Amino acid sequence: MKPASPFLELDEGPRVRVVFDGTPLDLRAGANLAAALLAAGVQTLRHTSVSGAPRGPFCMMGACYDCLVEIDGVVRQACMTEVAEGMEIARPRAGEAGHGA
Amino acid sequence: MAHSDLAVVGAGPAGMAAAVTAAEAGLSVTLLDEQPRPGGQIYRDVDRAAARRGDILGADFTVGVRLTGALAQPGVAHVPGATVWAIEAGWRLLYTRDGRAAEVTADRVILATGAMERPMPLPGWTLPGVMTAGAGQILLKQSGLVPREAVLVGCGPLLYLVAAQMVRAGVPPRALVETQTKAELIAAFRHAGGALRNGPALAKGLGLIAEIAGAGIDRHTGATDIAIDGEGQAEAVRFRAGGRVHRIPARTVLLHHGVVPNTQAARSLGIAHRWDHGQHCFAPVLDGWGETERAGLFIAGDGAGIAGAKAAEAAGRLAALQAGRQAGRLSRGQRDRQAAPLRAALSRERALRPFLDAAYPPHAPALRPPDATVVCRCEEVTAGDIRRYATLGCTGPNQAKAFGRAGMGPCQGRYCGLTVTALLAEANRQSPEATGYYRIRPPLKPVTLGELAAMDAPARDAAE
Numbered sequence: 145m146k147p148a149s150p151f152l153e154l155d156e157g158p159r160v161r162v163v164f165d166g167t168p169l170d171l172r173a174g175a176n177l178a179a180a181l182l183a184a185g186v187q188t189l190r191h192t193s194v195s196g197a198p199r200g201p202f203c204m205m206g207a208c209y210d211c212l213v214e215i216d217g218v219v220r221q222a223c224m225t226e227v228a229e230g231m232e233i234a235r236p237r238a239g240e241a242g243h244g245a
Numbered sequence: 246m247a248h249s250d251l252a253v254v255g256a257g258p259a260g261m262a263a264a265v266t267a268a269e270a271g272l273s274v275t276l277l278d279e280q281p282r283p284g285g286q287i288y289r290d291v292d293r294a295a296a297r298r299g300d301i302l303g304a305d306f307t308v309g310v311r312l313t314g315a316l317a318q319p320g321v322a323h324v325p326g327a328t329v330w331a332i333e334a335g336w337r338l339l340y341t342r343d344g345r346a347a348e349v350t351a352d353r354v355i356l357a358t359g360a361m362e363r364p365m366p367l368p369g370w371t372l373p374g375v376m377t378a379g380a381g382q383i384l385l386k387q388s389g390l391v392p393r394e395a396v397l398v399g400c401g402p403l404l405y406l407v408a409a410q411m412v413r414a415g416v417p418p419r420a421l422v423e424t425q426t427k428a429e430l431i432a433a434f435r436h437a438g439g440a441l442r443n444g445p446a447l448a449k450g451l452g453l454i455a456e457i458a459g460a461g462i463d464r465h466t467g468a469t470d471i472a473i474d475g476e477g478q479a480e481a482v483r484f485r486a487g488g489r490v491h492r493i494p495a496r497t498v499l500l501h502h503g504v505v506p507n508t509q510a511a512r513s514l515g516i517a518h519r520w521d522h523g524q525h526c527f528a529p530v531l532d533g534w535g536e537t538e539r540a541g542l543f544i545a546g547d548g549a550g551i552a553g554a555k556a557a558e559a560a561g562r563l564a565a566l567q568a569g570r571q572a573g574r575l576s577r578g579q580r581d582r583q584a585a586p587l588r589a590a591l592s593r594e595r596a597l598r599p600f601l602d603a604a605y606p607p608h609a610p611a612l613r614p615p616d617a618t619v620v621c622r623c624e625e626v627t628a629g630d631i632r633r634y635a636t637l638g639c640t641g642p643n644q645a646k647a648f649g650r651a652g653m654g655p656c657q658g659r660y661c662g663l664t665v666t667a668l669l670a671e672a673n674r675q676s677p678e679a680t681g682y683y684r685i686r687p688p689l690k691p692v693t694l695g696e697l698a699a700m701d702a703p704a705r706d707a708a709e
């Protein structure tokens with residue numbers, strides 16, 4: 145069972161199915177991906193390459209890079225991405241989230 | 246390749262006002278911002294959020310639609326979702342949009358890239374569930390999310406604003422753990438004269454505090470020894486206040502002790518910066534119009550020094566007027582007539598700052614954290630590592646890169662730069678100014694090979 149959301153959600157709207165780390169999730173279409181994952185109870189988006197420590201969104205403004213996820217094979221900032229139907233989202237493998245290309 | 250008279254980076258109050266003022270003077274303007282919608286940090290997503298939750302966010306937020314609405318005019322080409330990663334003299338701006346790199350050229354450039362929250366390295370600040378207070382506010386503005394069981398930690402006007410907005414949303418924070426002391430507040434009153442010049446702003450601040458008190462939220466002031474506990478995610482905030490140790494359970498912890506200029510773009514162009522003693526940060530050296538030492542390059546808004554949204558708007562317009570004058574579209578008289586009221590507004594807004602800076606100084610232990618605390622989030626370098634580099638002869642942040650990887654991760658030092666400067670300055674008994682800051686090189690934000698490959702061939706060749 146997924147843990148209850150630590151957030152109150154004020155907005156409603158149609159949801160689309162995405163897959164996060166193998167688990168199907170119904171997120172609000174067009175919503176900010178980092179926010180939508182937090183609302184769905186997902187707090188850890190990646191693990192650091194140095195110590196494997198868990199990380200989640202920190203700045204929500206594209207500055208900290210702690211929200212990196214792999215979307216359809218490309219490492220991107222979840223806080224700078226909008227939810228789209230069918231997204232395949234994975235926690236980036238250790239080492240991949242550290243350095244953009 | 247698109248060419249315009251003026252390129253503006255950042256569509257917050259400074260950038261939007263600059264773009265519109267320049268267009269009104271007859272300049273063609275390209276306005277680039279990495280966010281999908283205009284507004285910047287204060288007016289984030291205002292076009293949608295003002296209608297949905299203007300009552301929660303308040304009139305100081307909804308007023309932003311005035312600026313976003315003015316962008317709809319033929320002289321301004323707003324390019325949303327454009328992350329600028331390189332700026333070259335002459336001027337050429339390279340950016341990524343929708344997974345493709347692209348470029349624009351312009352005769353002049355205004356950087357209006359705003360501020361970011363001052364890094365607040367405390368034990369446990371890297372745990373999931375710990376965010377900046379501004380991030381919490383962005384979740385509310387842009388996505389309509391309010392954290393339940395949240396504790397706000399730190400100090401400053403934005404901390405009170407976020408707390409009040411959460412109260413209005415019906416999900417008050419569990420507690421405010423505030424770092425400023427009564428003594429600091431009392432000492433700040435020597436700047437009261439300046440603050441009184443901006444009475445309405447002062448009254449609003451007091452109103453927020455009253456709103457928080459009215460909601461019955463626990464406030465602890467003068468907090469020290471703050472740490473966030475948790476296994477794999479934030480679970481509680483621990484601190485000492487009023488002579489005893491407290492531990493408040495929290496699933497979300499929002500940190501804030503002020504904002505500092507985002508200087509990455511200016512630094513990548515080698516612009517000189519000075520240390521601002523009152524605001525404990527670096528700020529670019531500018532003339533009265535916001536122009537840098539490099540002709541045709543301006544900086545406006547909180548990226549030039551923290552003074553808030555109204556000041557940012559006025560500074561954006563001033564820079565645009567001077568750009569219009571330089572381009573021969575405005576006479577000296579036209580420029581100066583329009584500039585006079587803007588200068589008055591700017592000085593009124595700035596008058597409030599010495600009071601705020603003294604009343605809510607940064608939390609000293611988070612400027613120079615204990616050895617075990619991670620300061621570089623990307624590469625997990627601790628304060629103790631930096632101190633050790635100093636004992637081995639490291640005198641500045643750039644040298645630190647020879648000792649370890651601090652500042653070399655994807656955030657490019659945004660969240661460790663000021664801490665590394667402070668730690669080395671203290672260890673070497675040097676001023677922050679003499680210690681310096683990271684040298685910033687493009688790309689300002691990581692670019693992938695795929696994005697470069699998708700760029701039109703001539704531009705790509707030039708980029709290599």
Ligand SMILES: Cc1cc2nc3c(=O)[nH]c(=O)nc-3n(C[C@H](O)[C@H](O)[C@H](O)COP(=O)(O)OP(=O)(O)OC[C@H]3O[C@@H](n4cnc5c(N)ncnc54)[C@H](O)[C@@H]3O)c2cc1C
Pocket residue numbers: 205254255256257258259260277278279280284285286287288327328329330357358359360361362379380382383403406504545546547548553554557689
């Ligand atoms: C998270 C946060 C929340 C804040 N909330 C408030 C508030 O509620 N009330 C208040 O009074 N003050 C707030 N502030 C203070 C804020 O700095 C000022 O009020 C005001 O927003 C400054 O305006 P500006 O135009 O200088 O910059 P900003 O409003 O910060 O706008 C800068 C813009 O530049 C863009 N940008 C930056 N770098 C790049 C790049 N490389 N490529 C493309 N685009 C880029 C950003 O996306 C952003 O939209 C907040 C600050 C922060 C950091």
Ligand code: FES
Pocket residue numbers: 178200201202203204205206207208209210211212221222223224
């Ligand atoms: S949360 Fe900081 S970059 Fe996305």
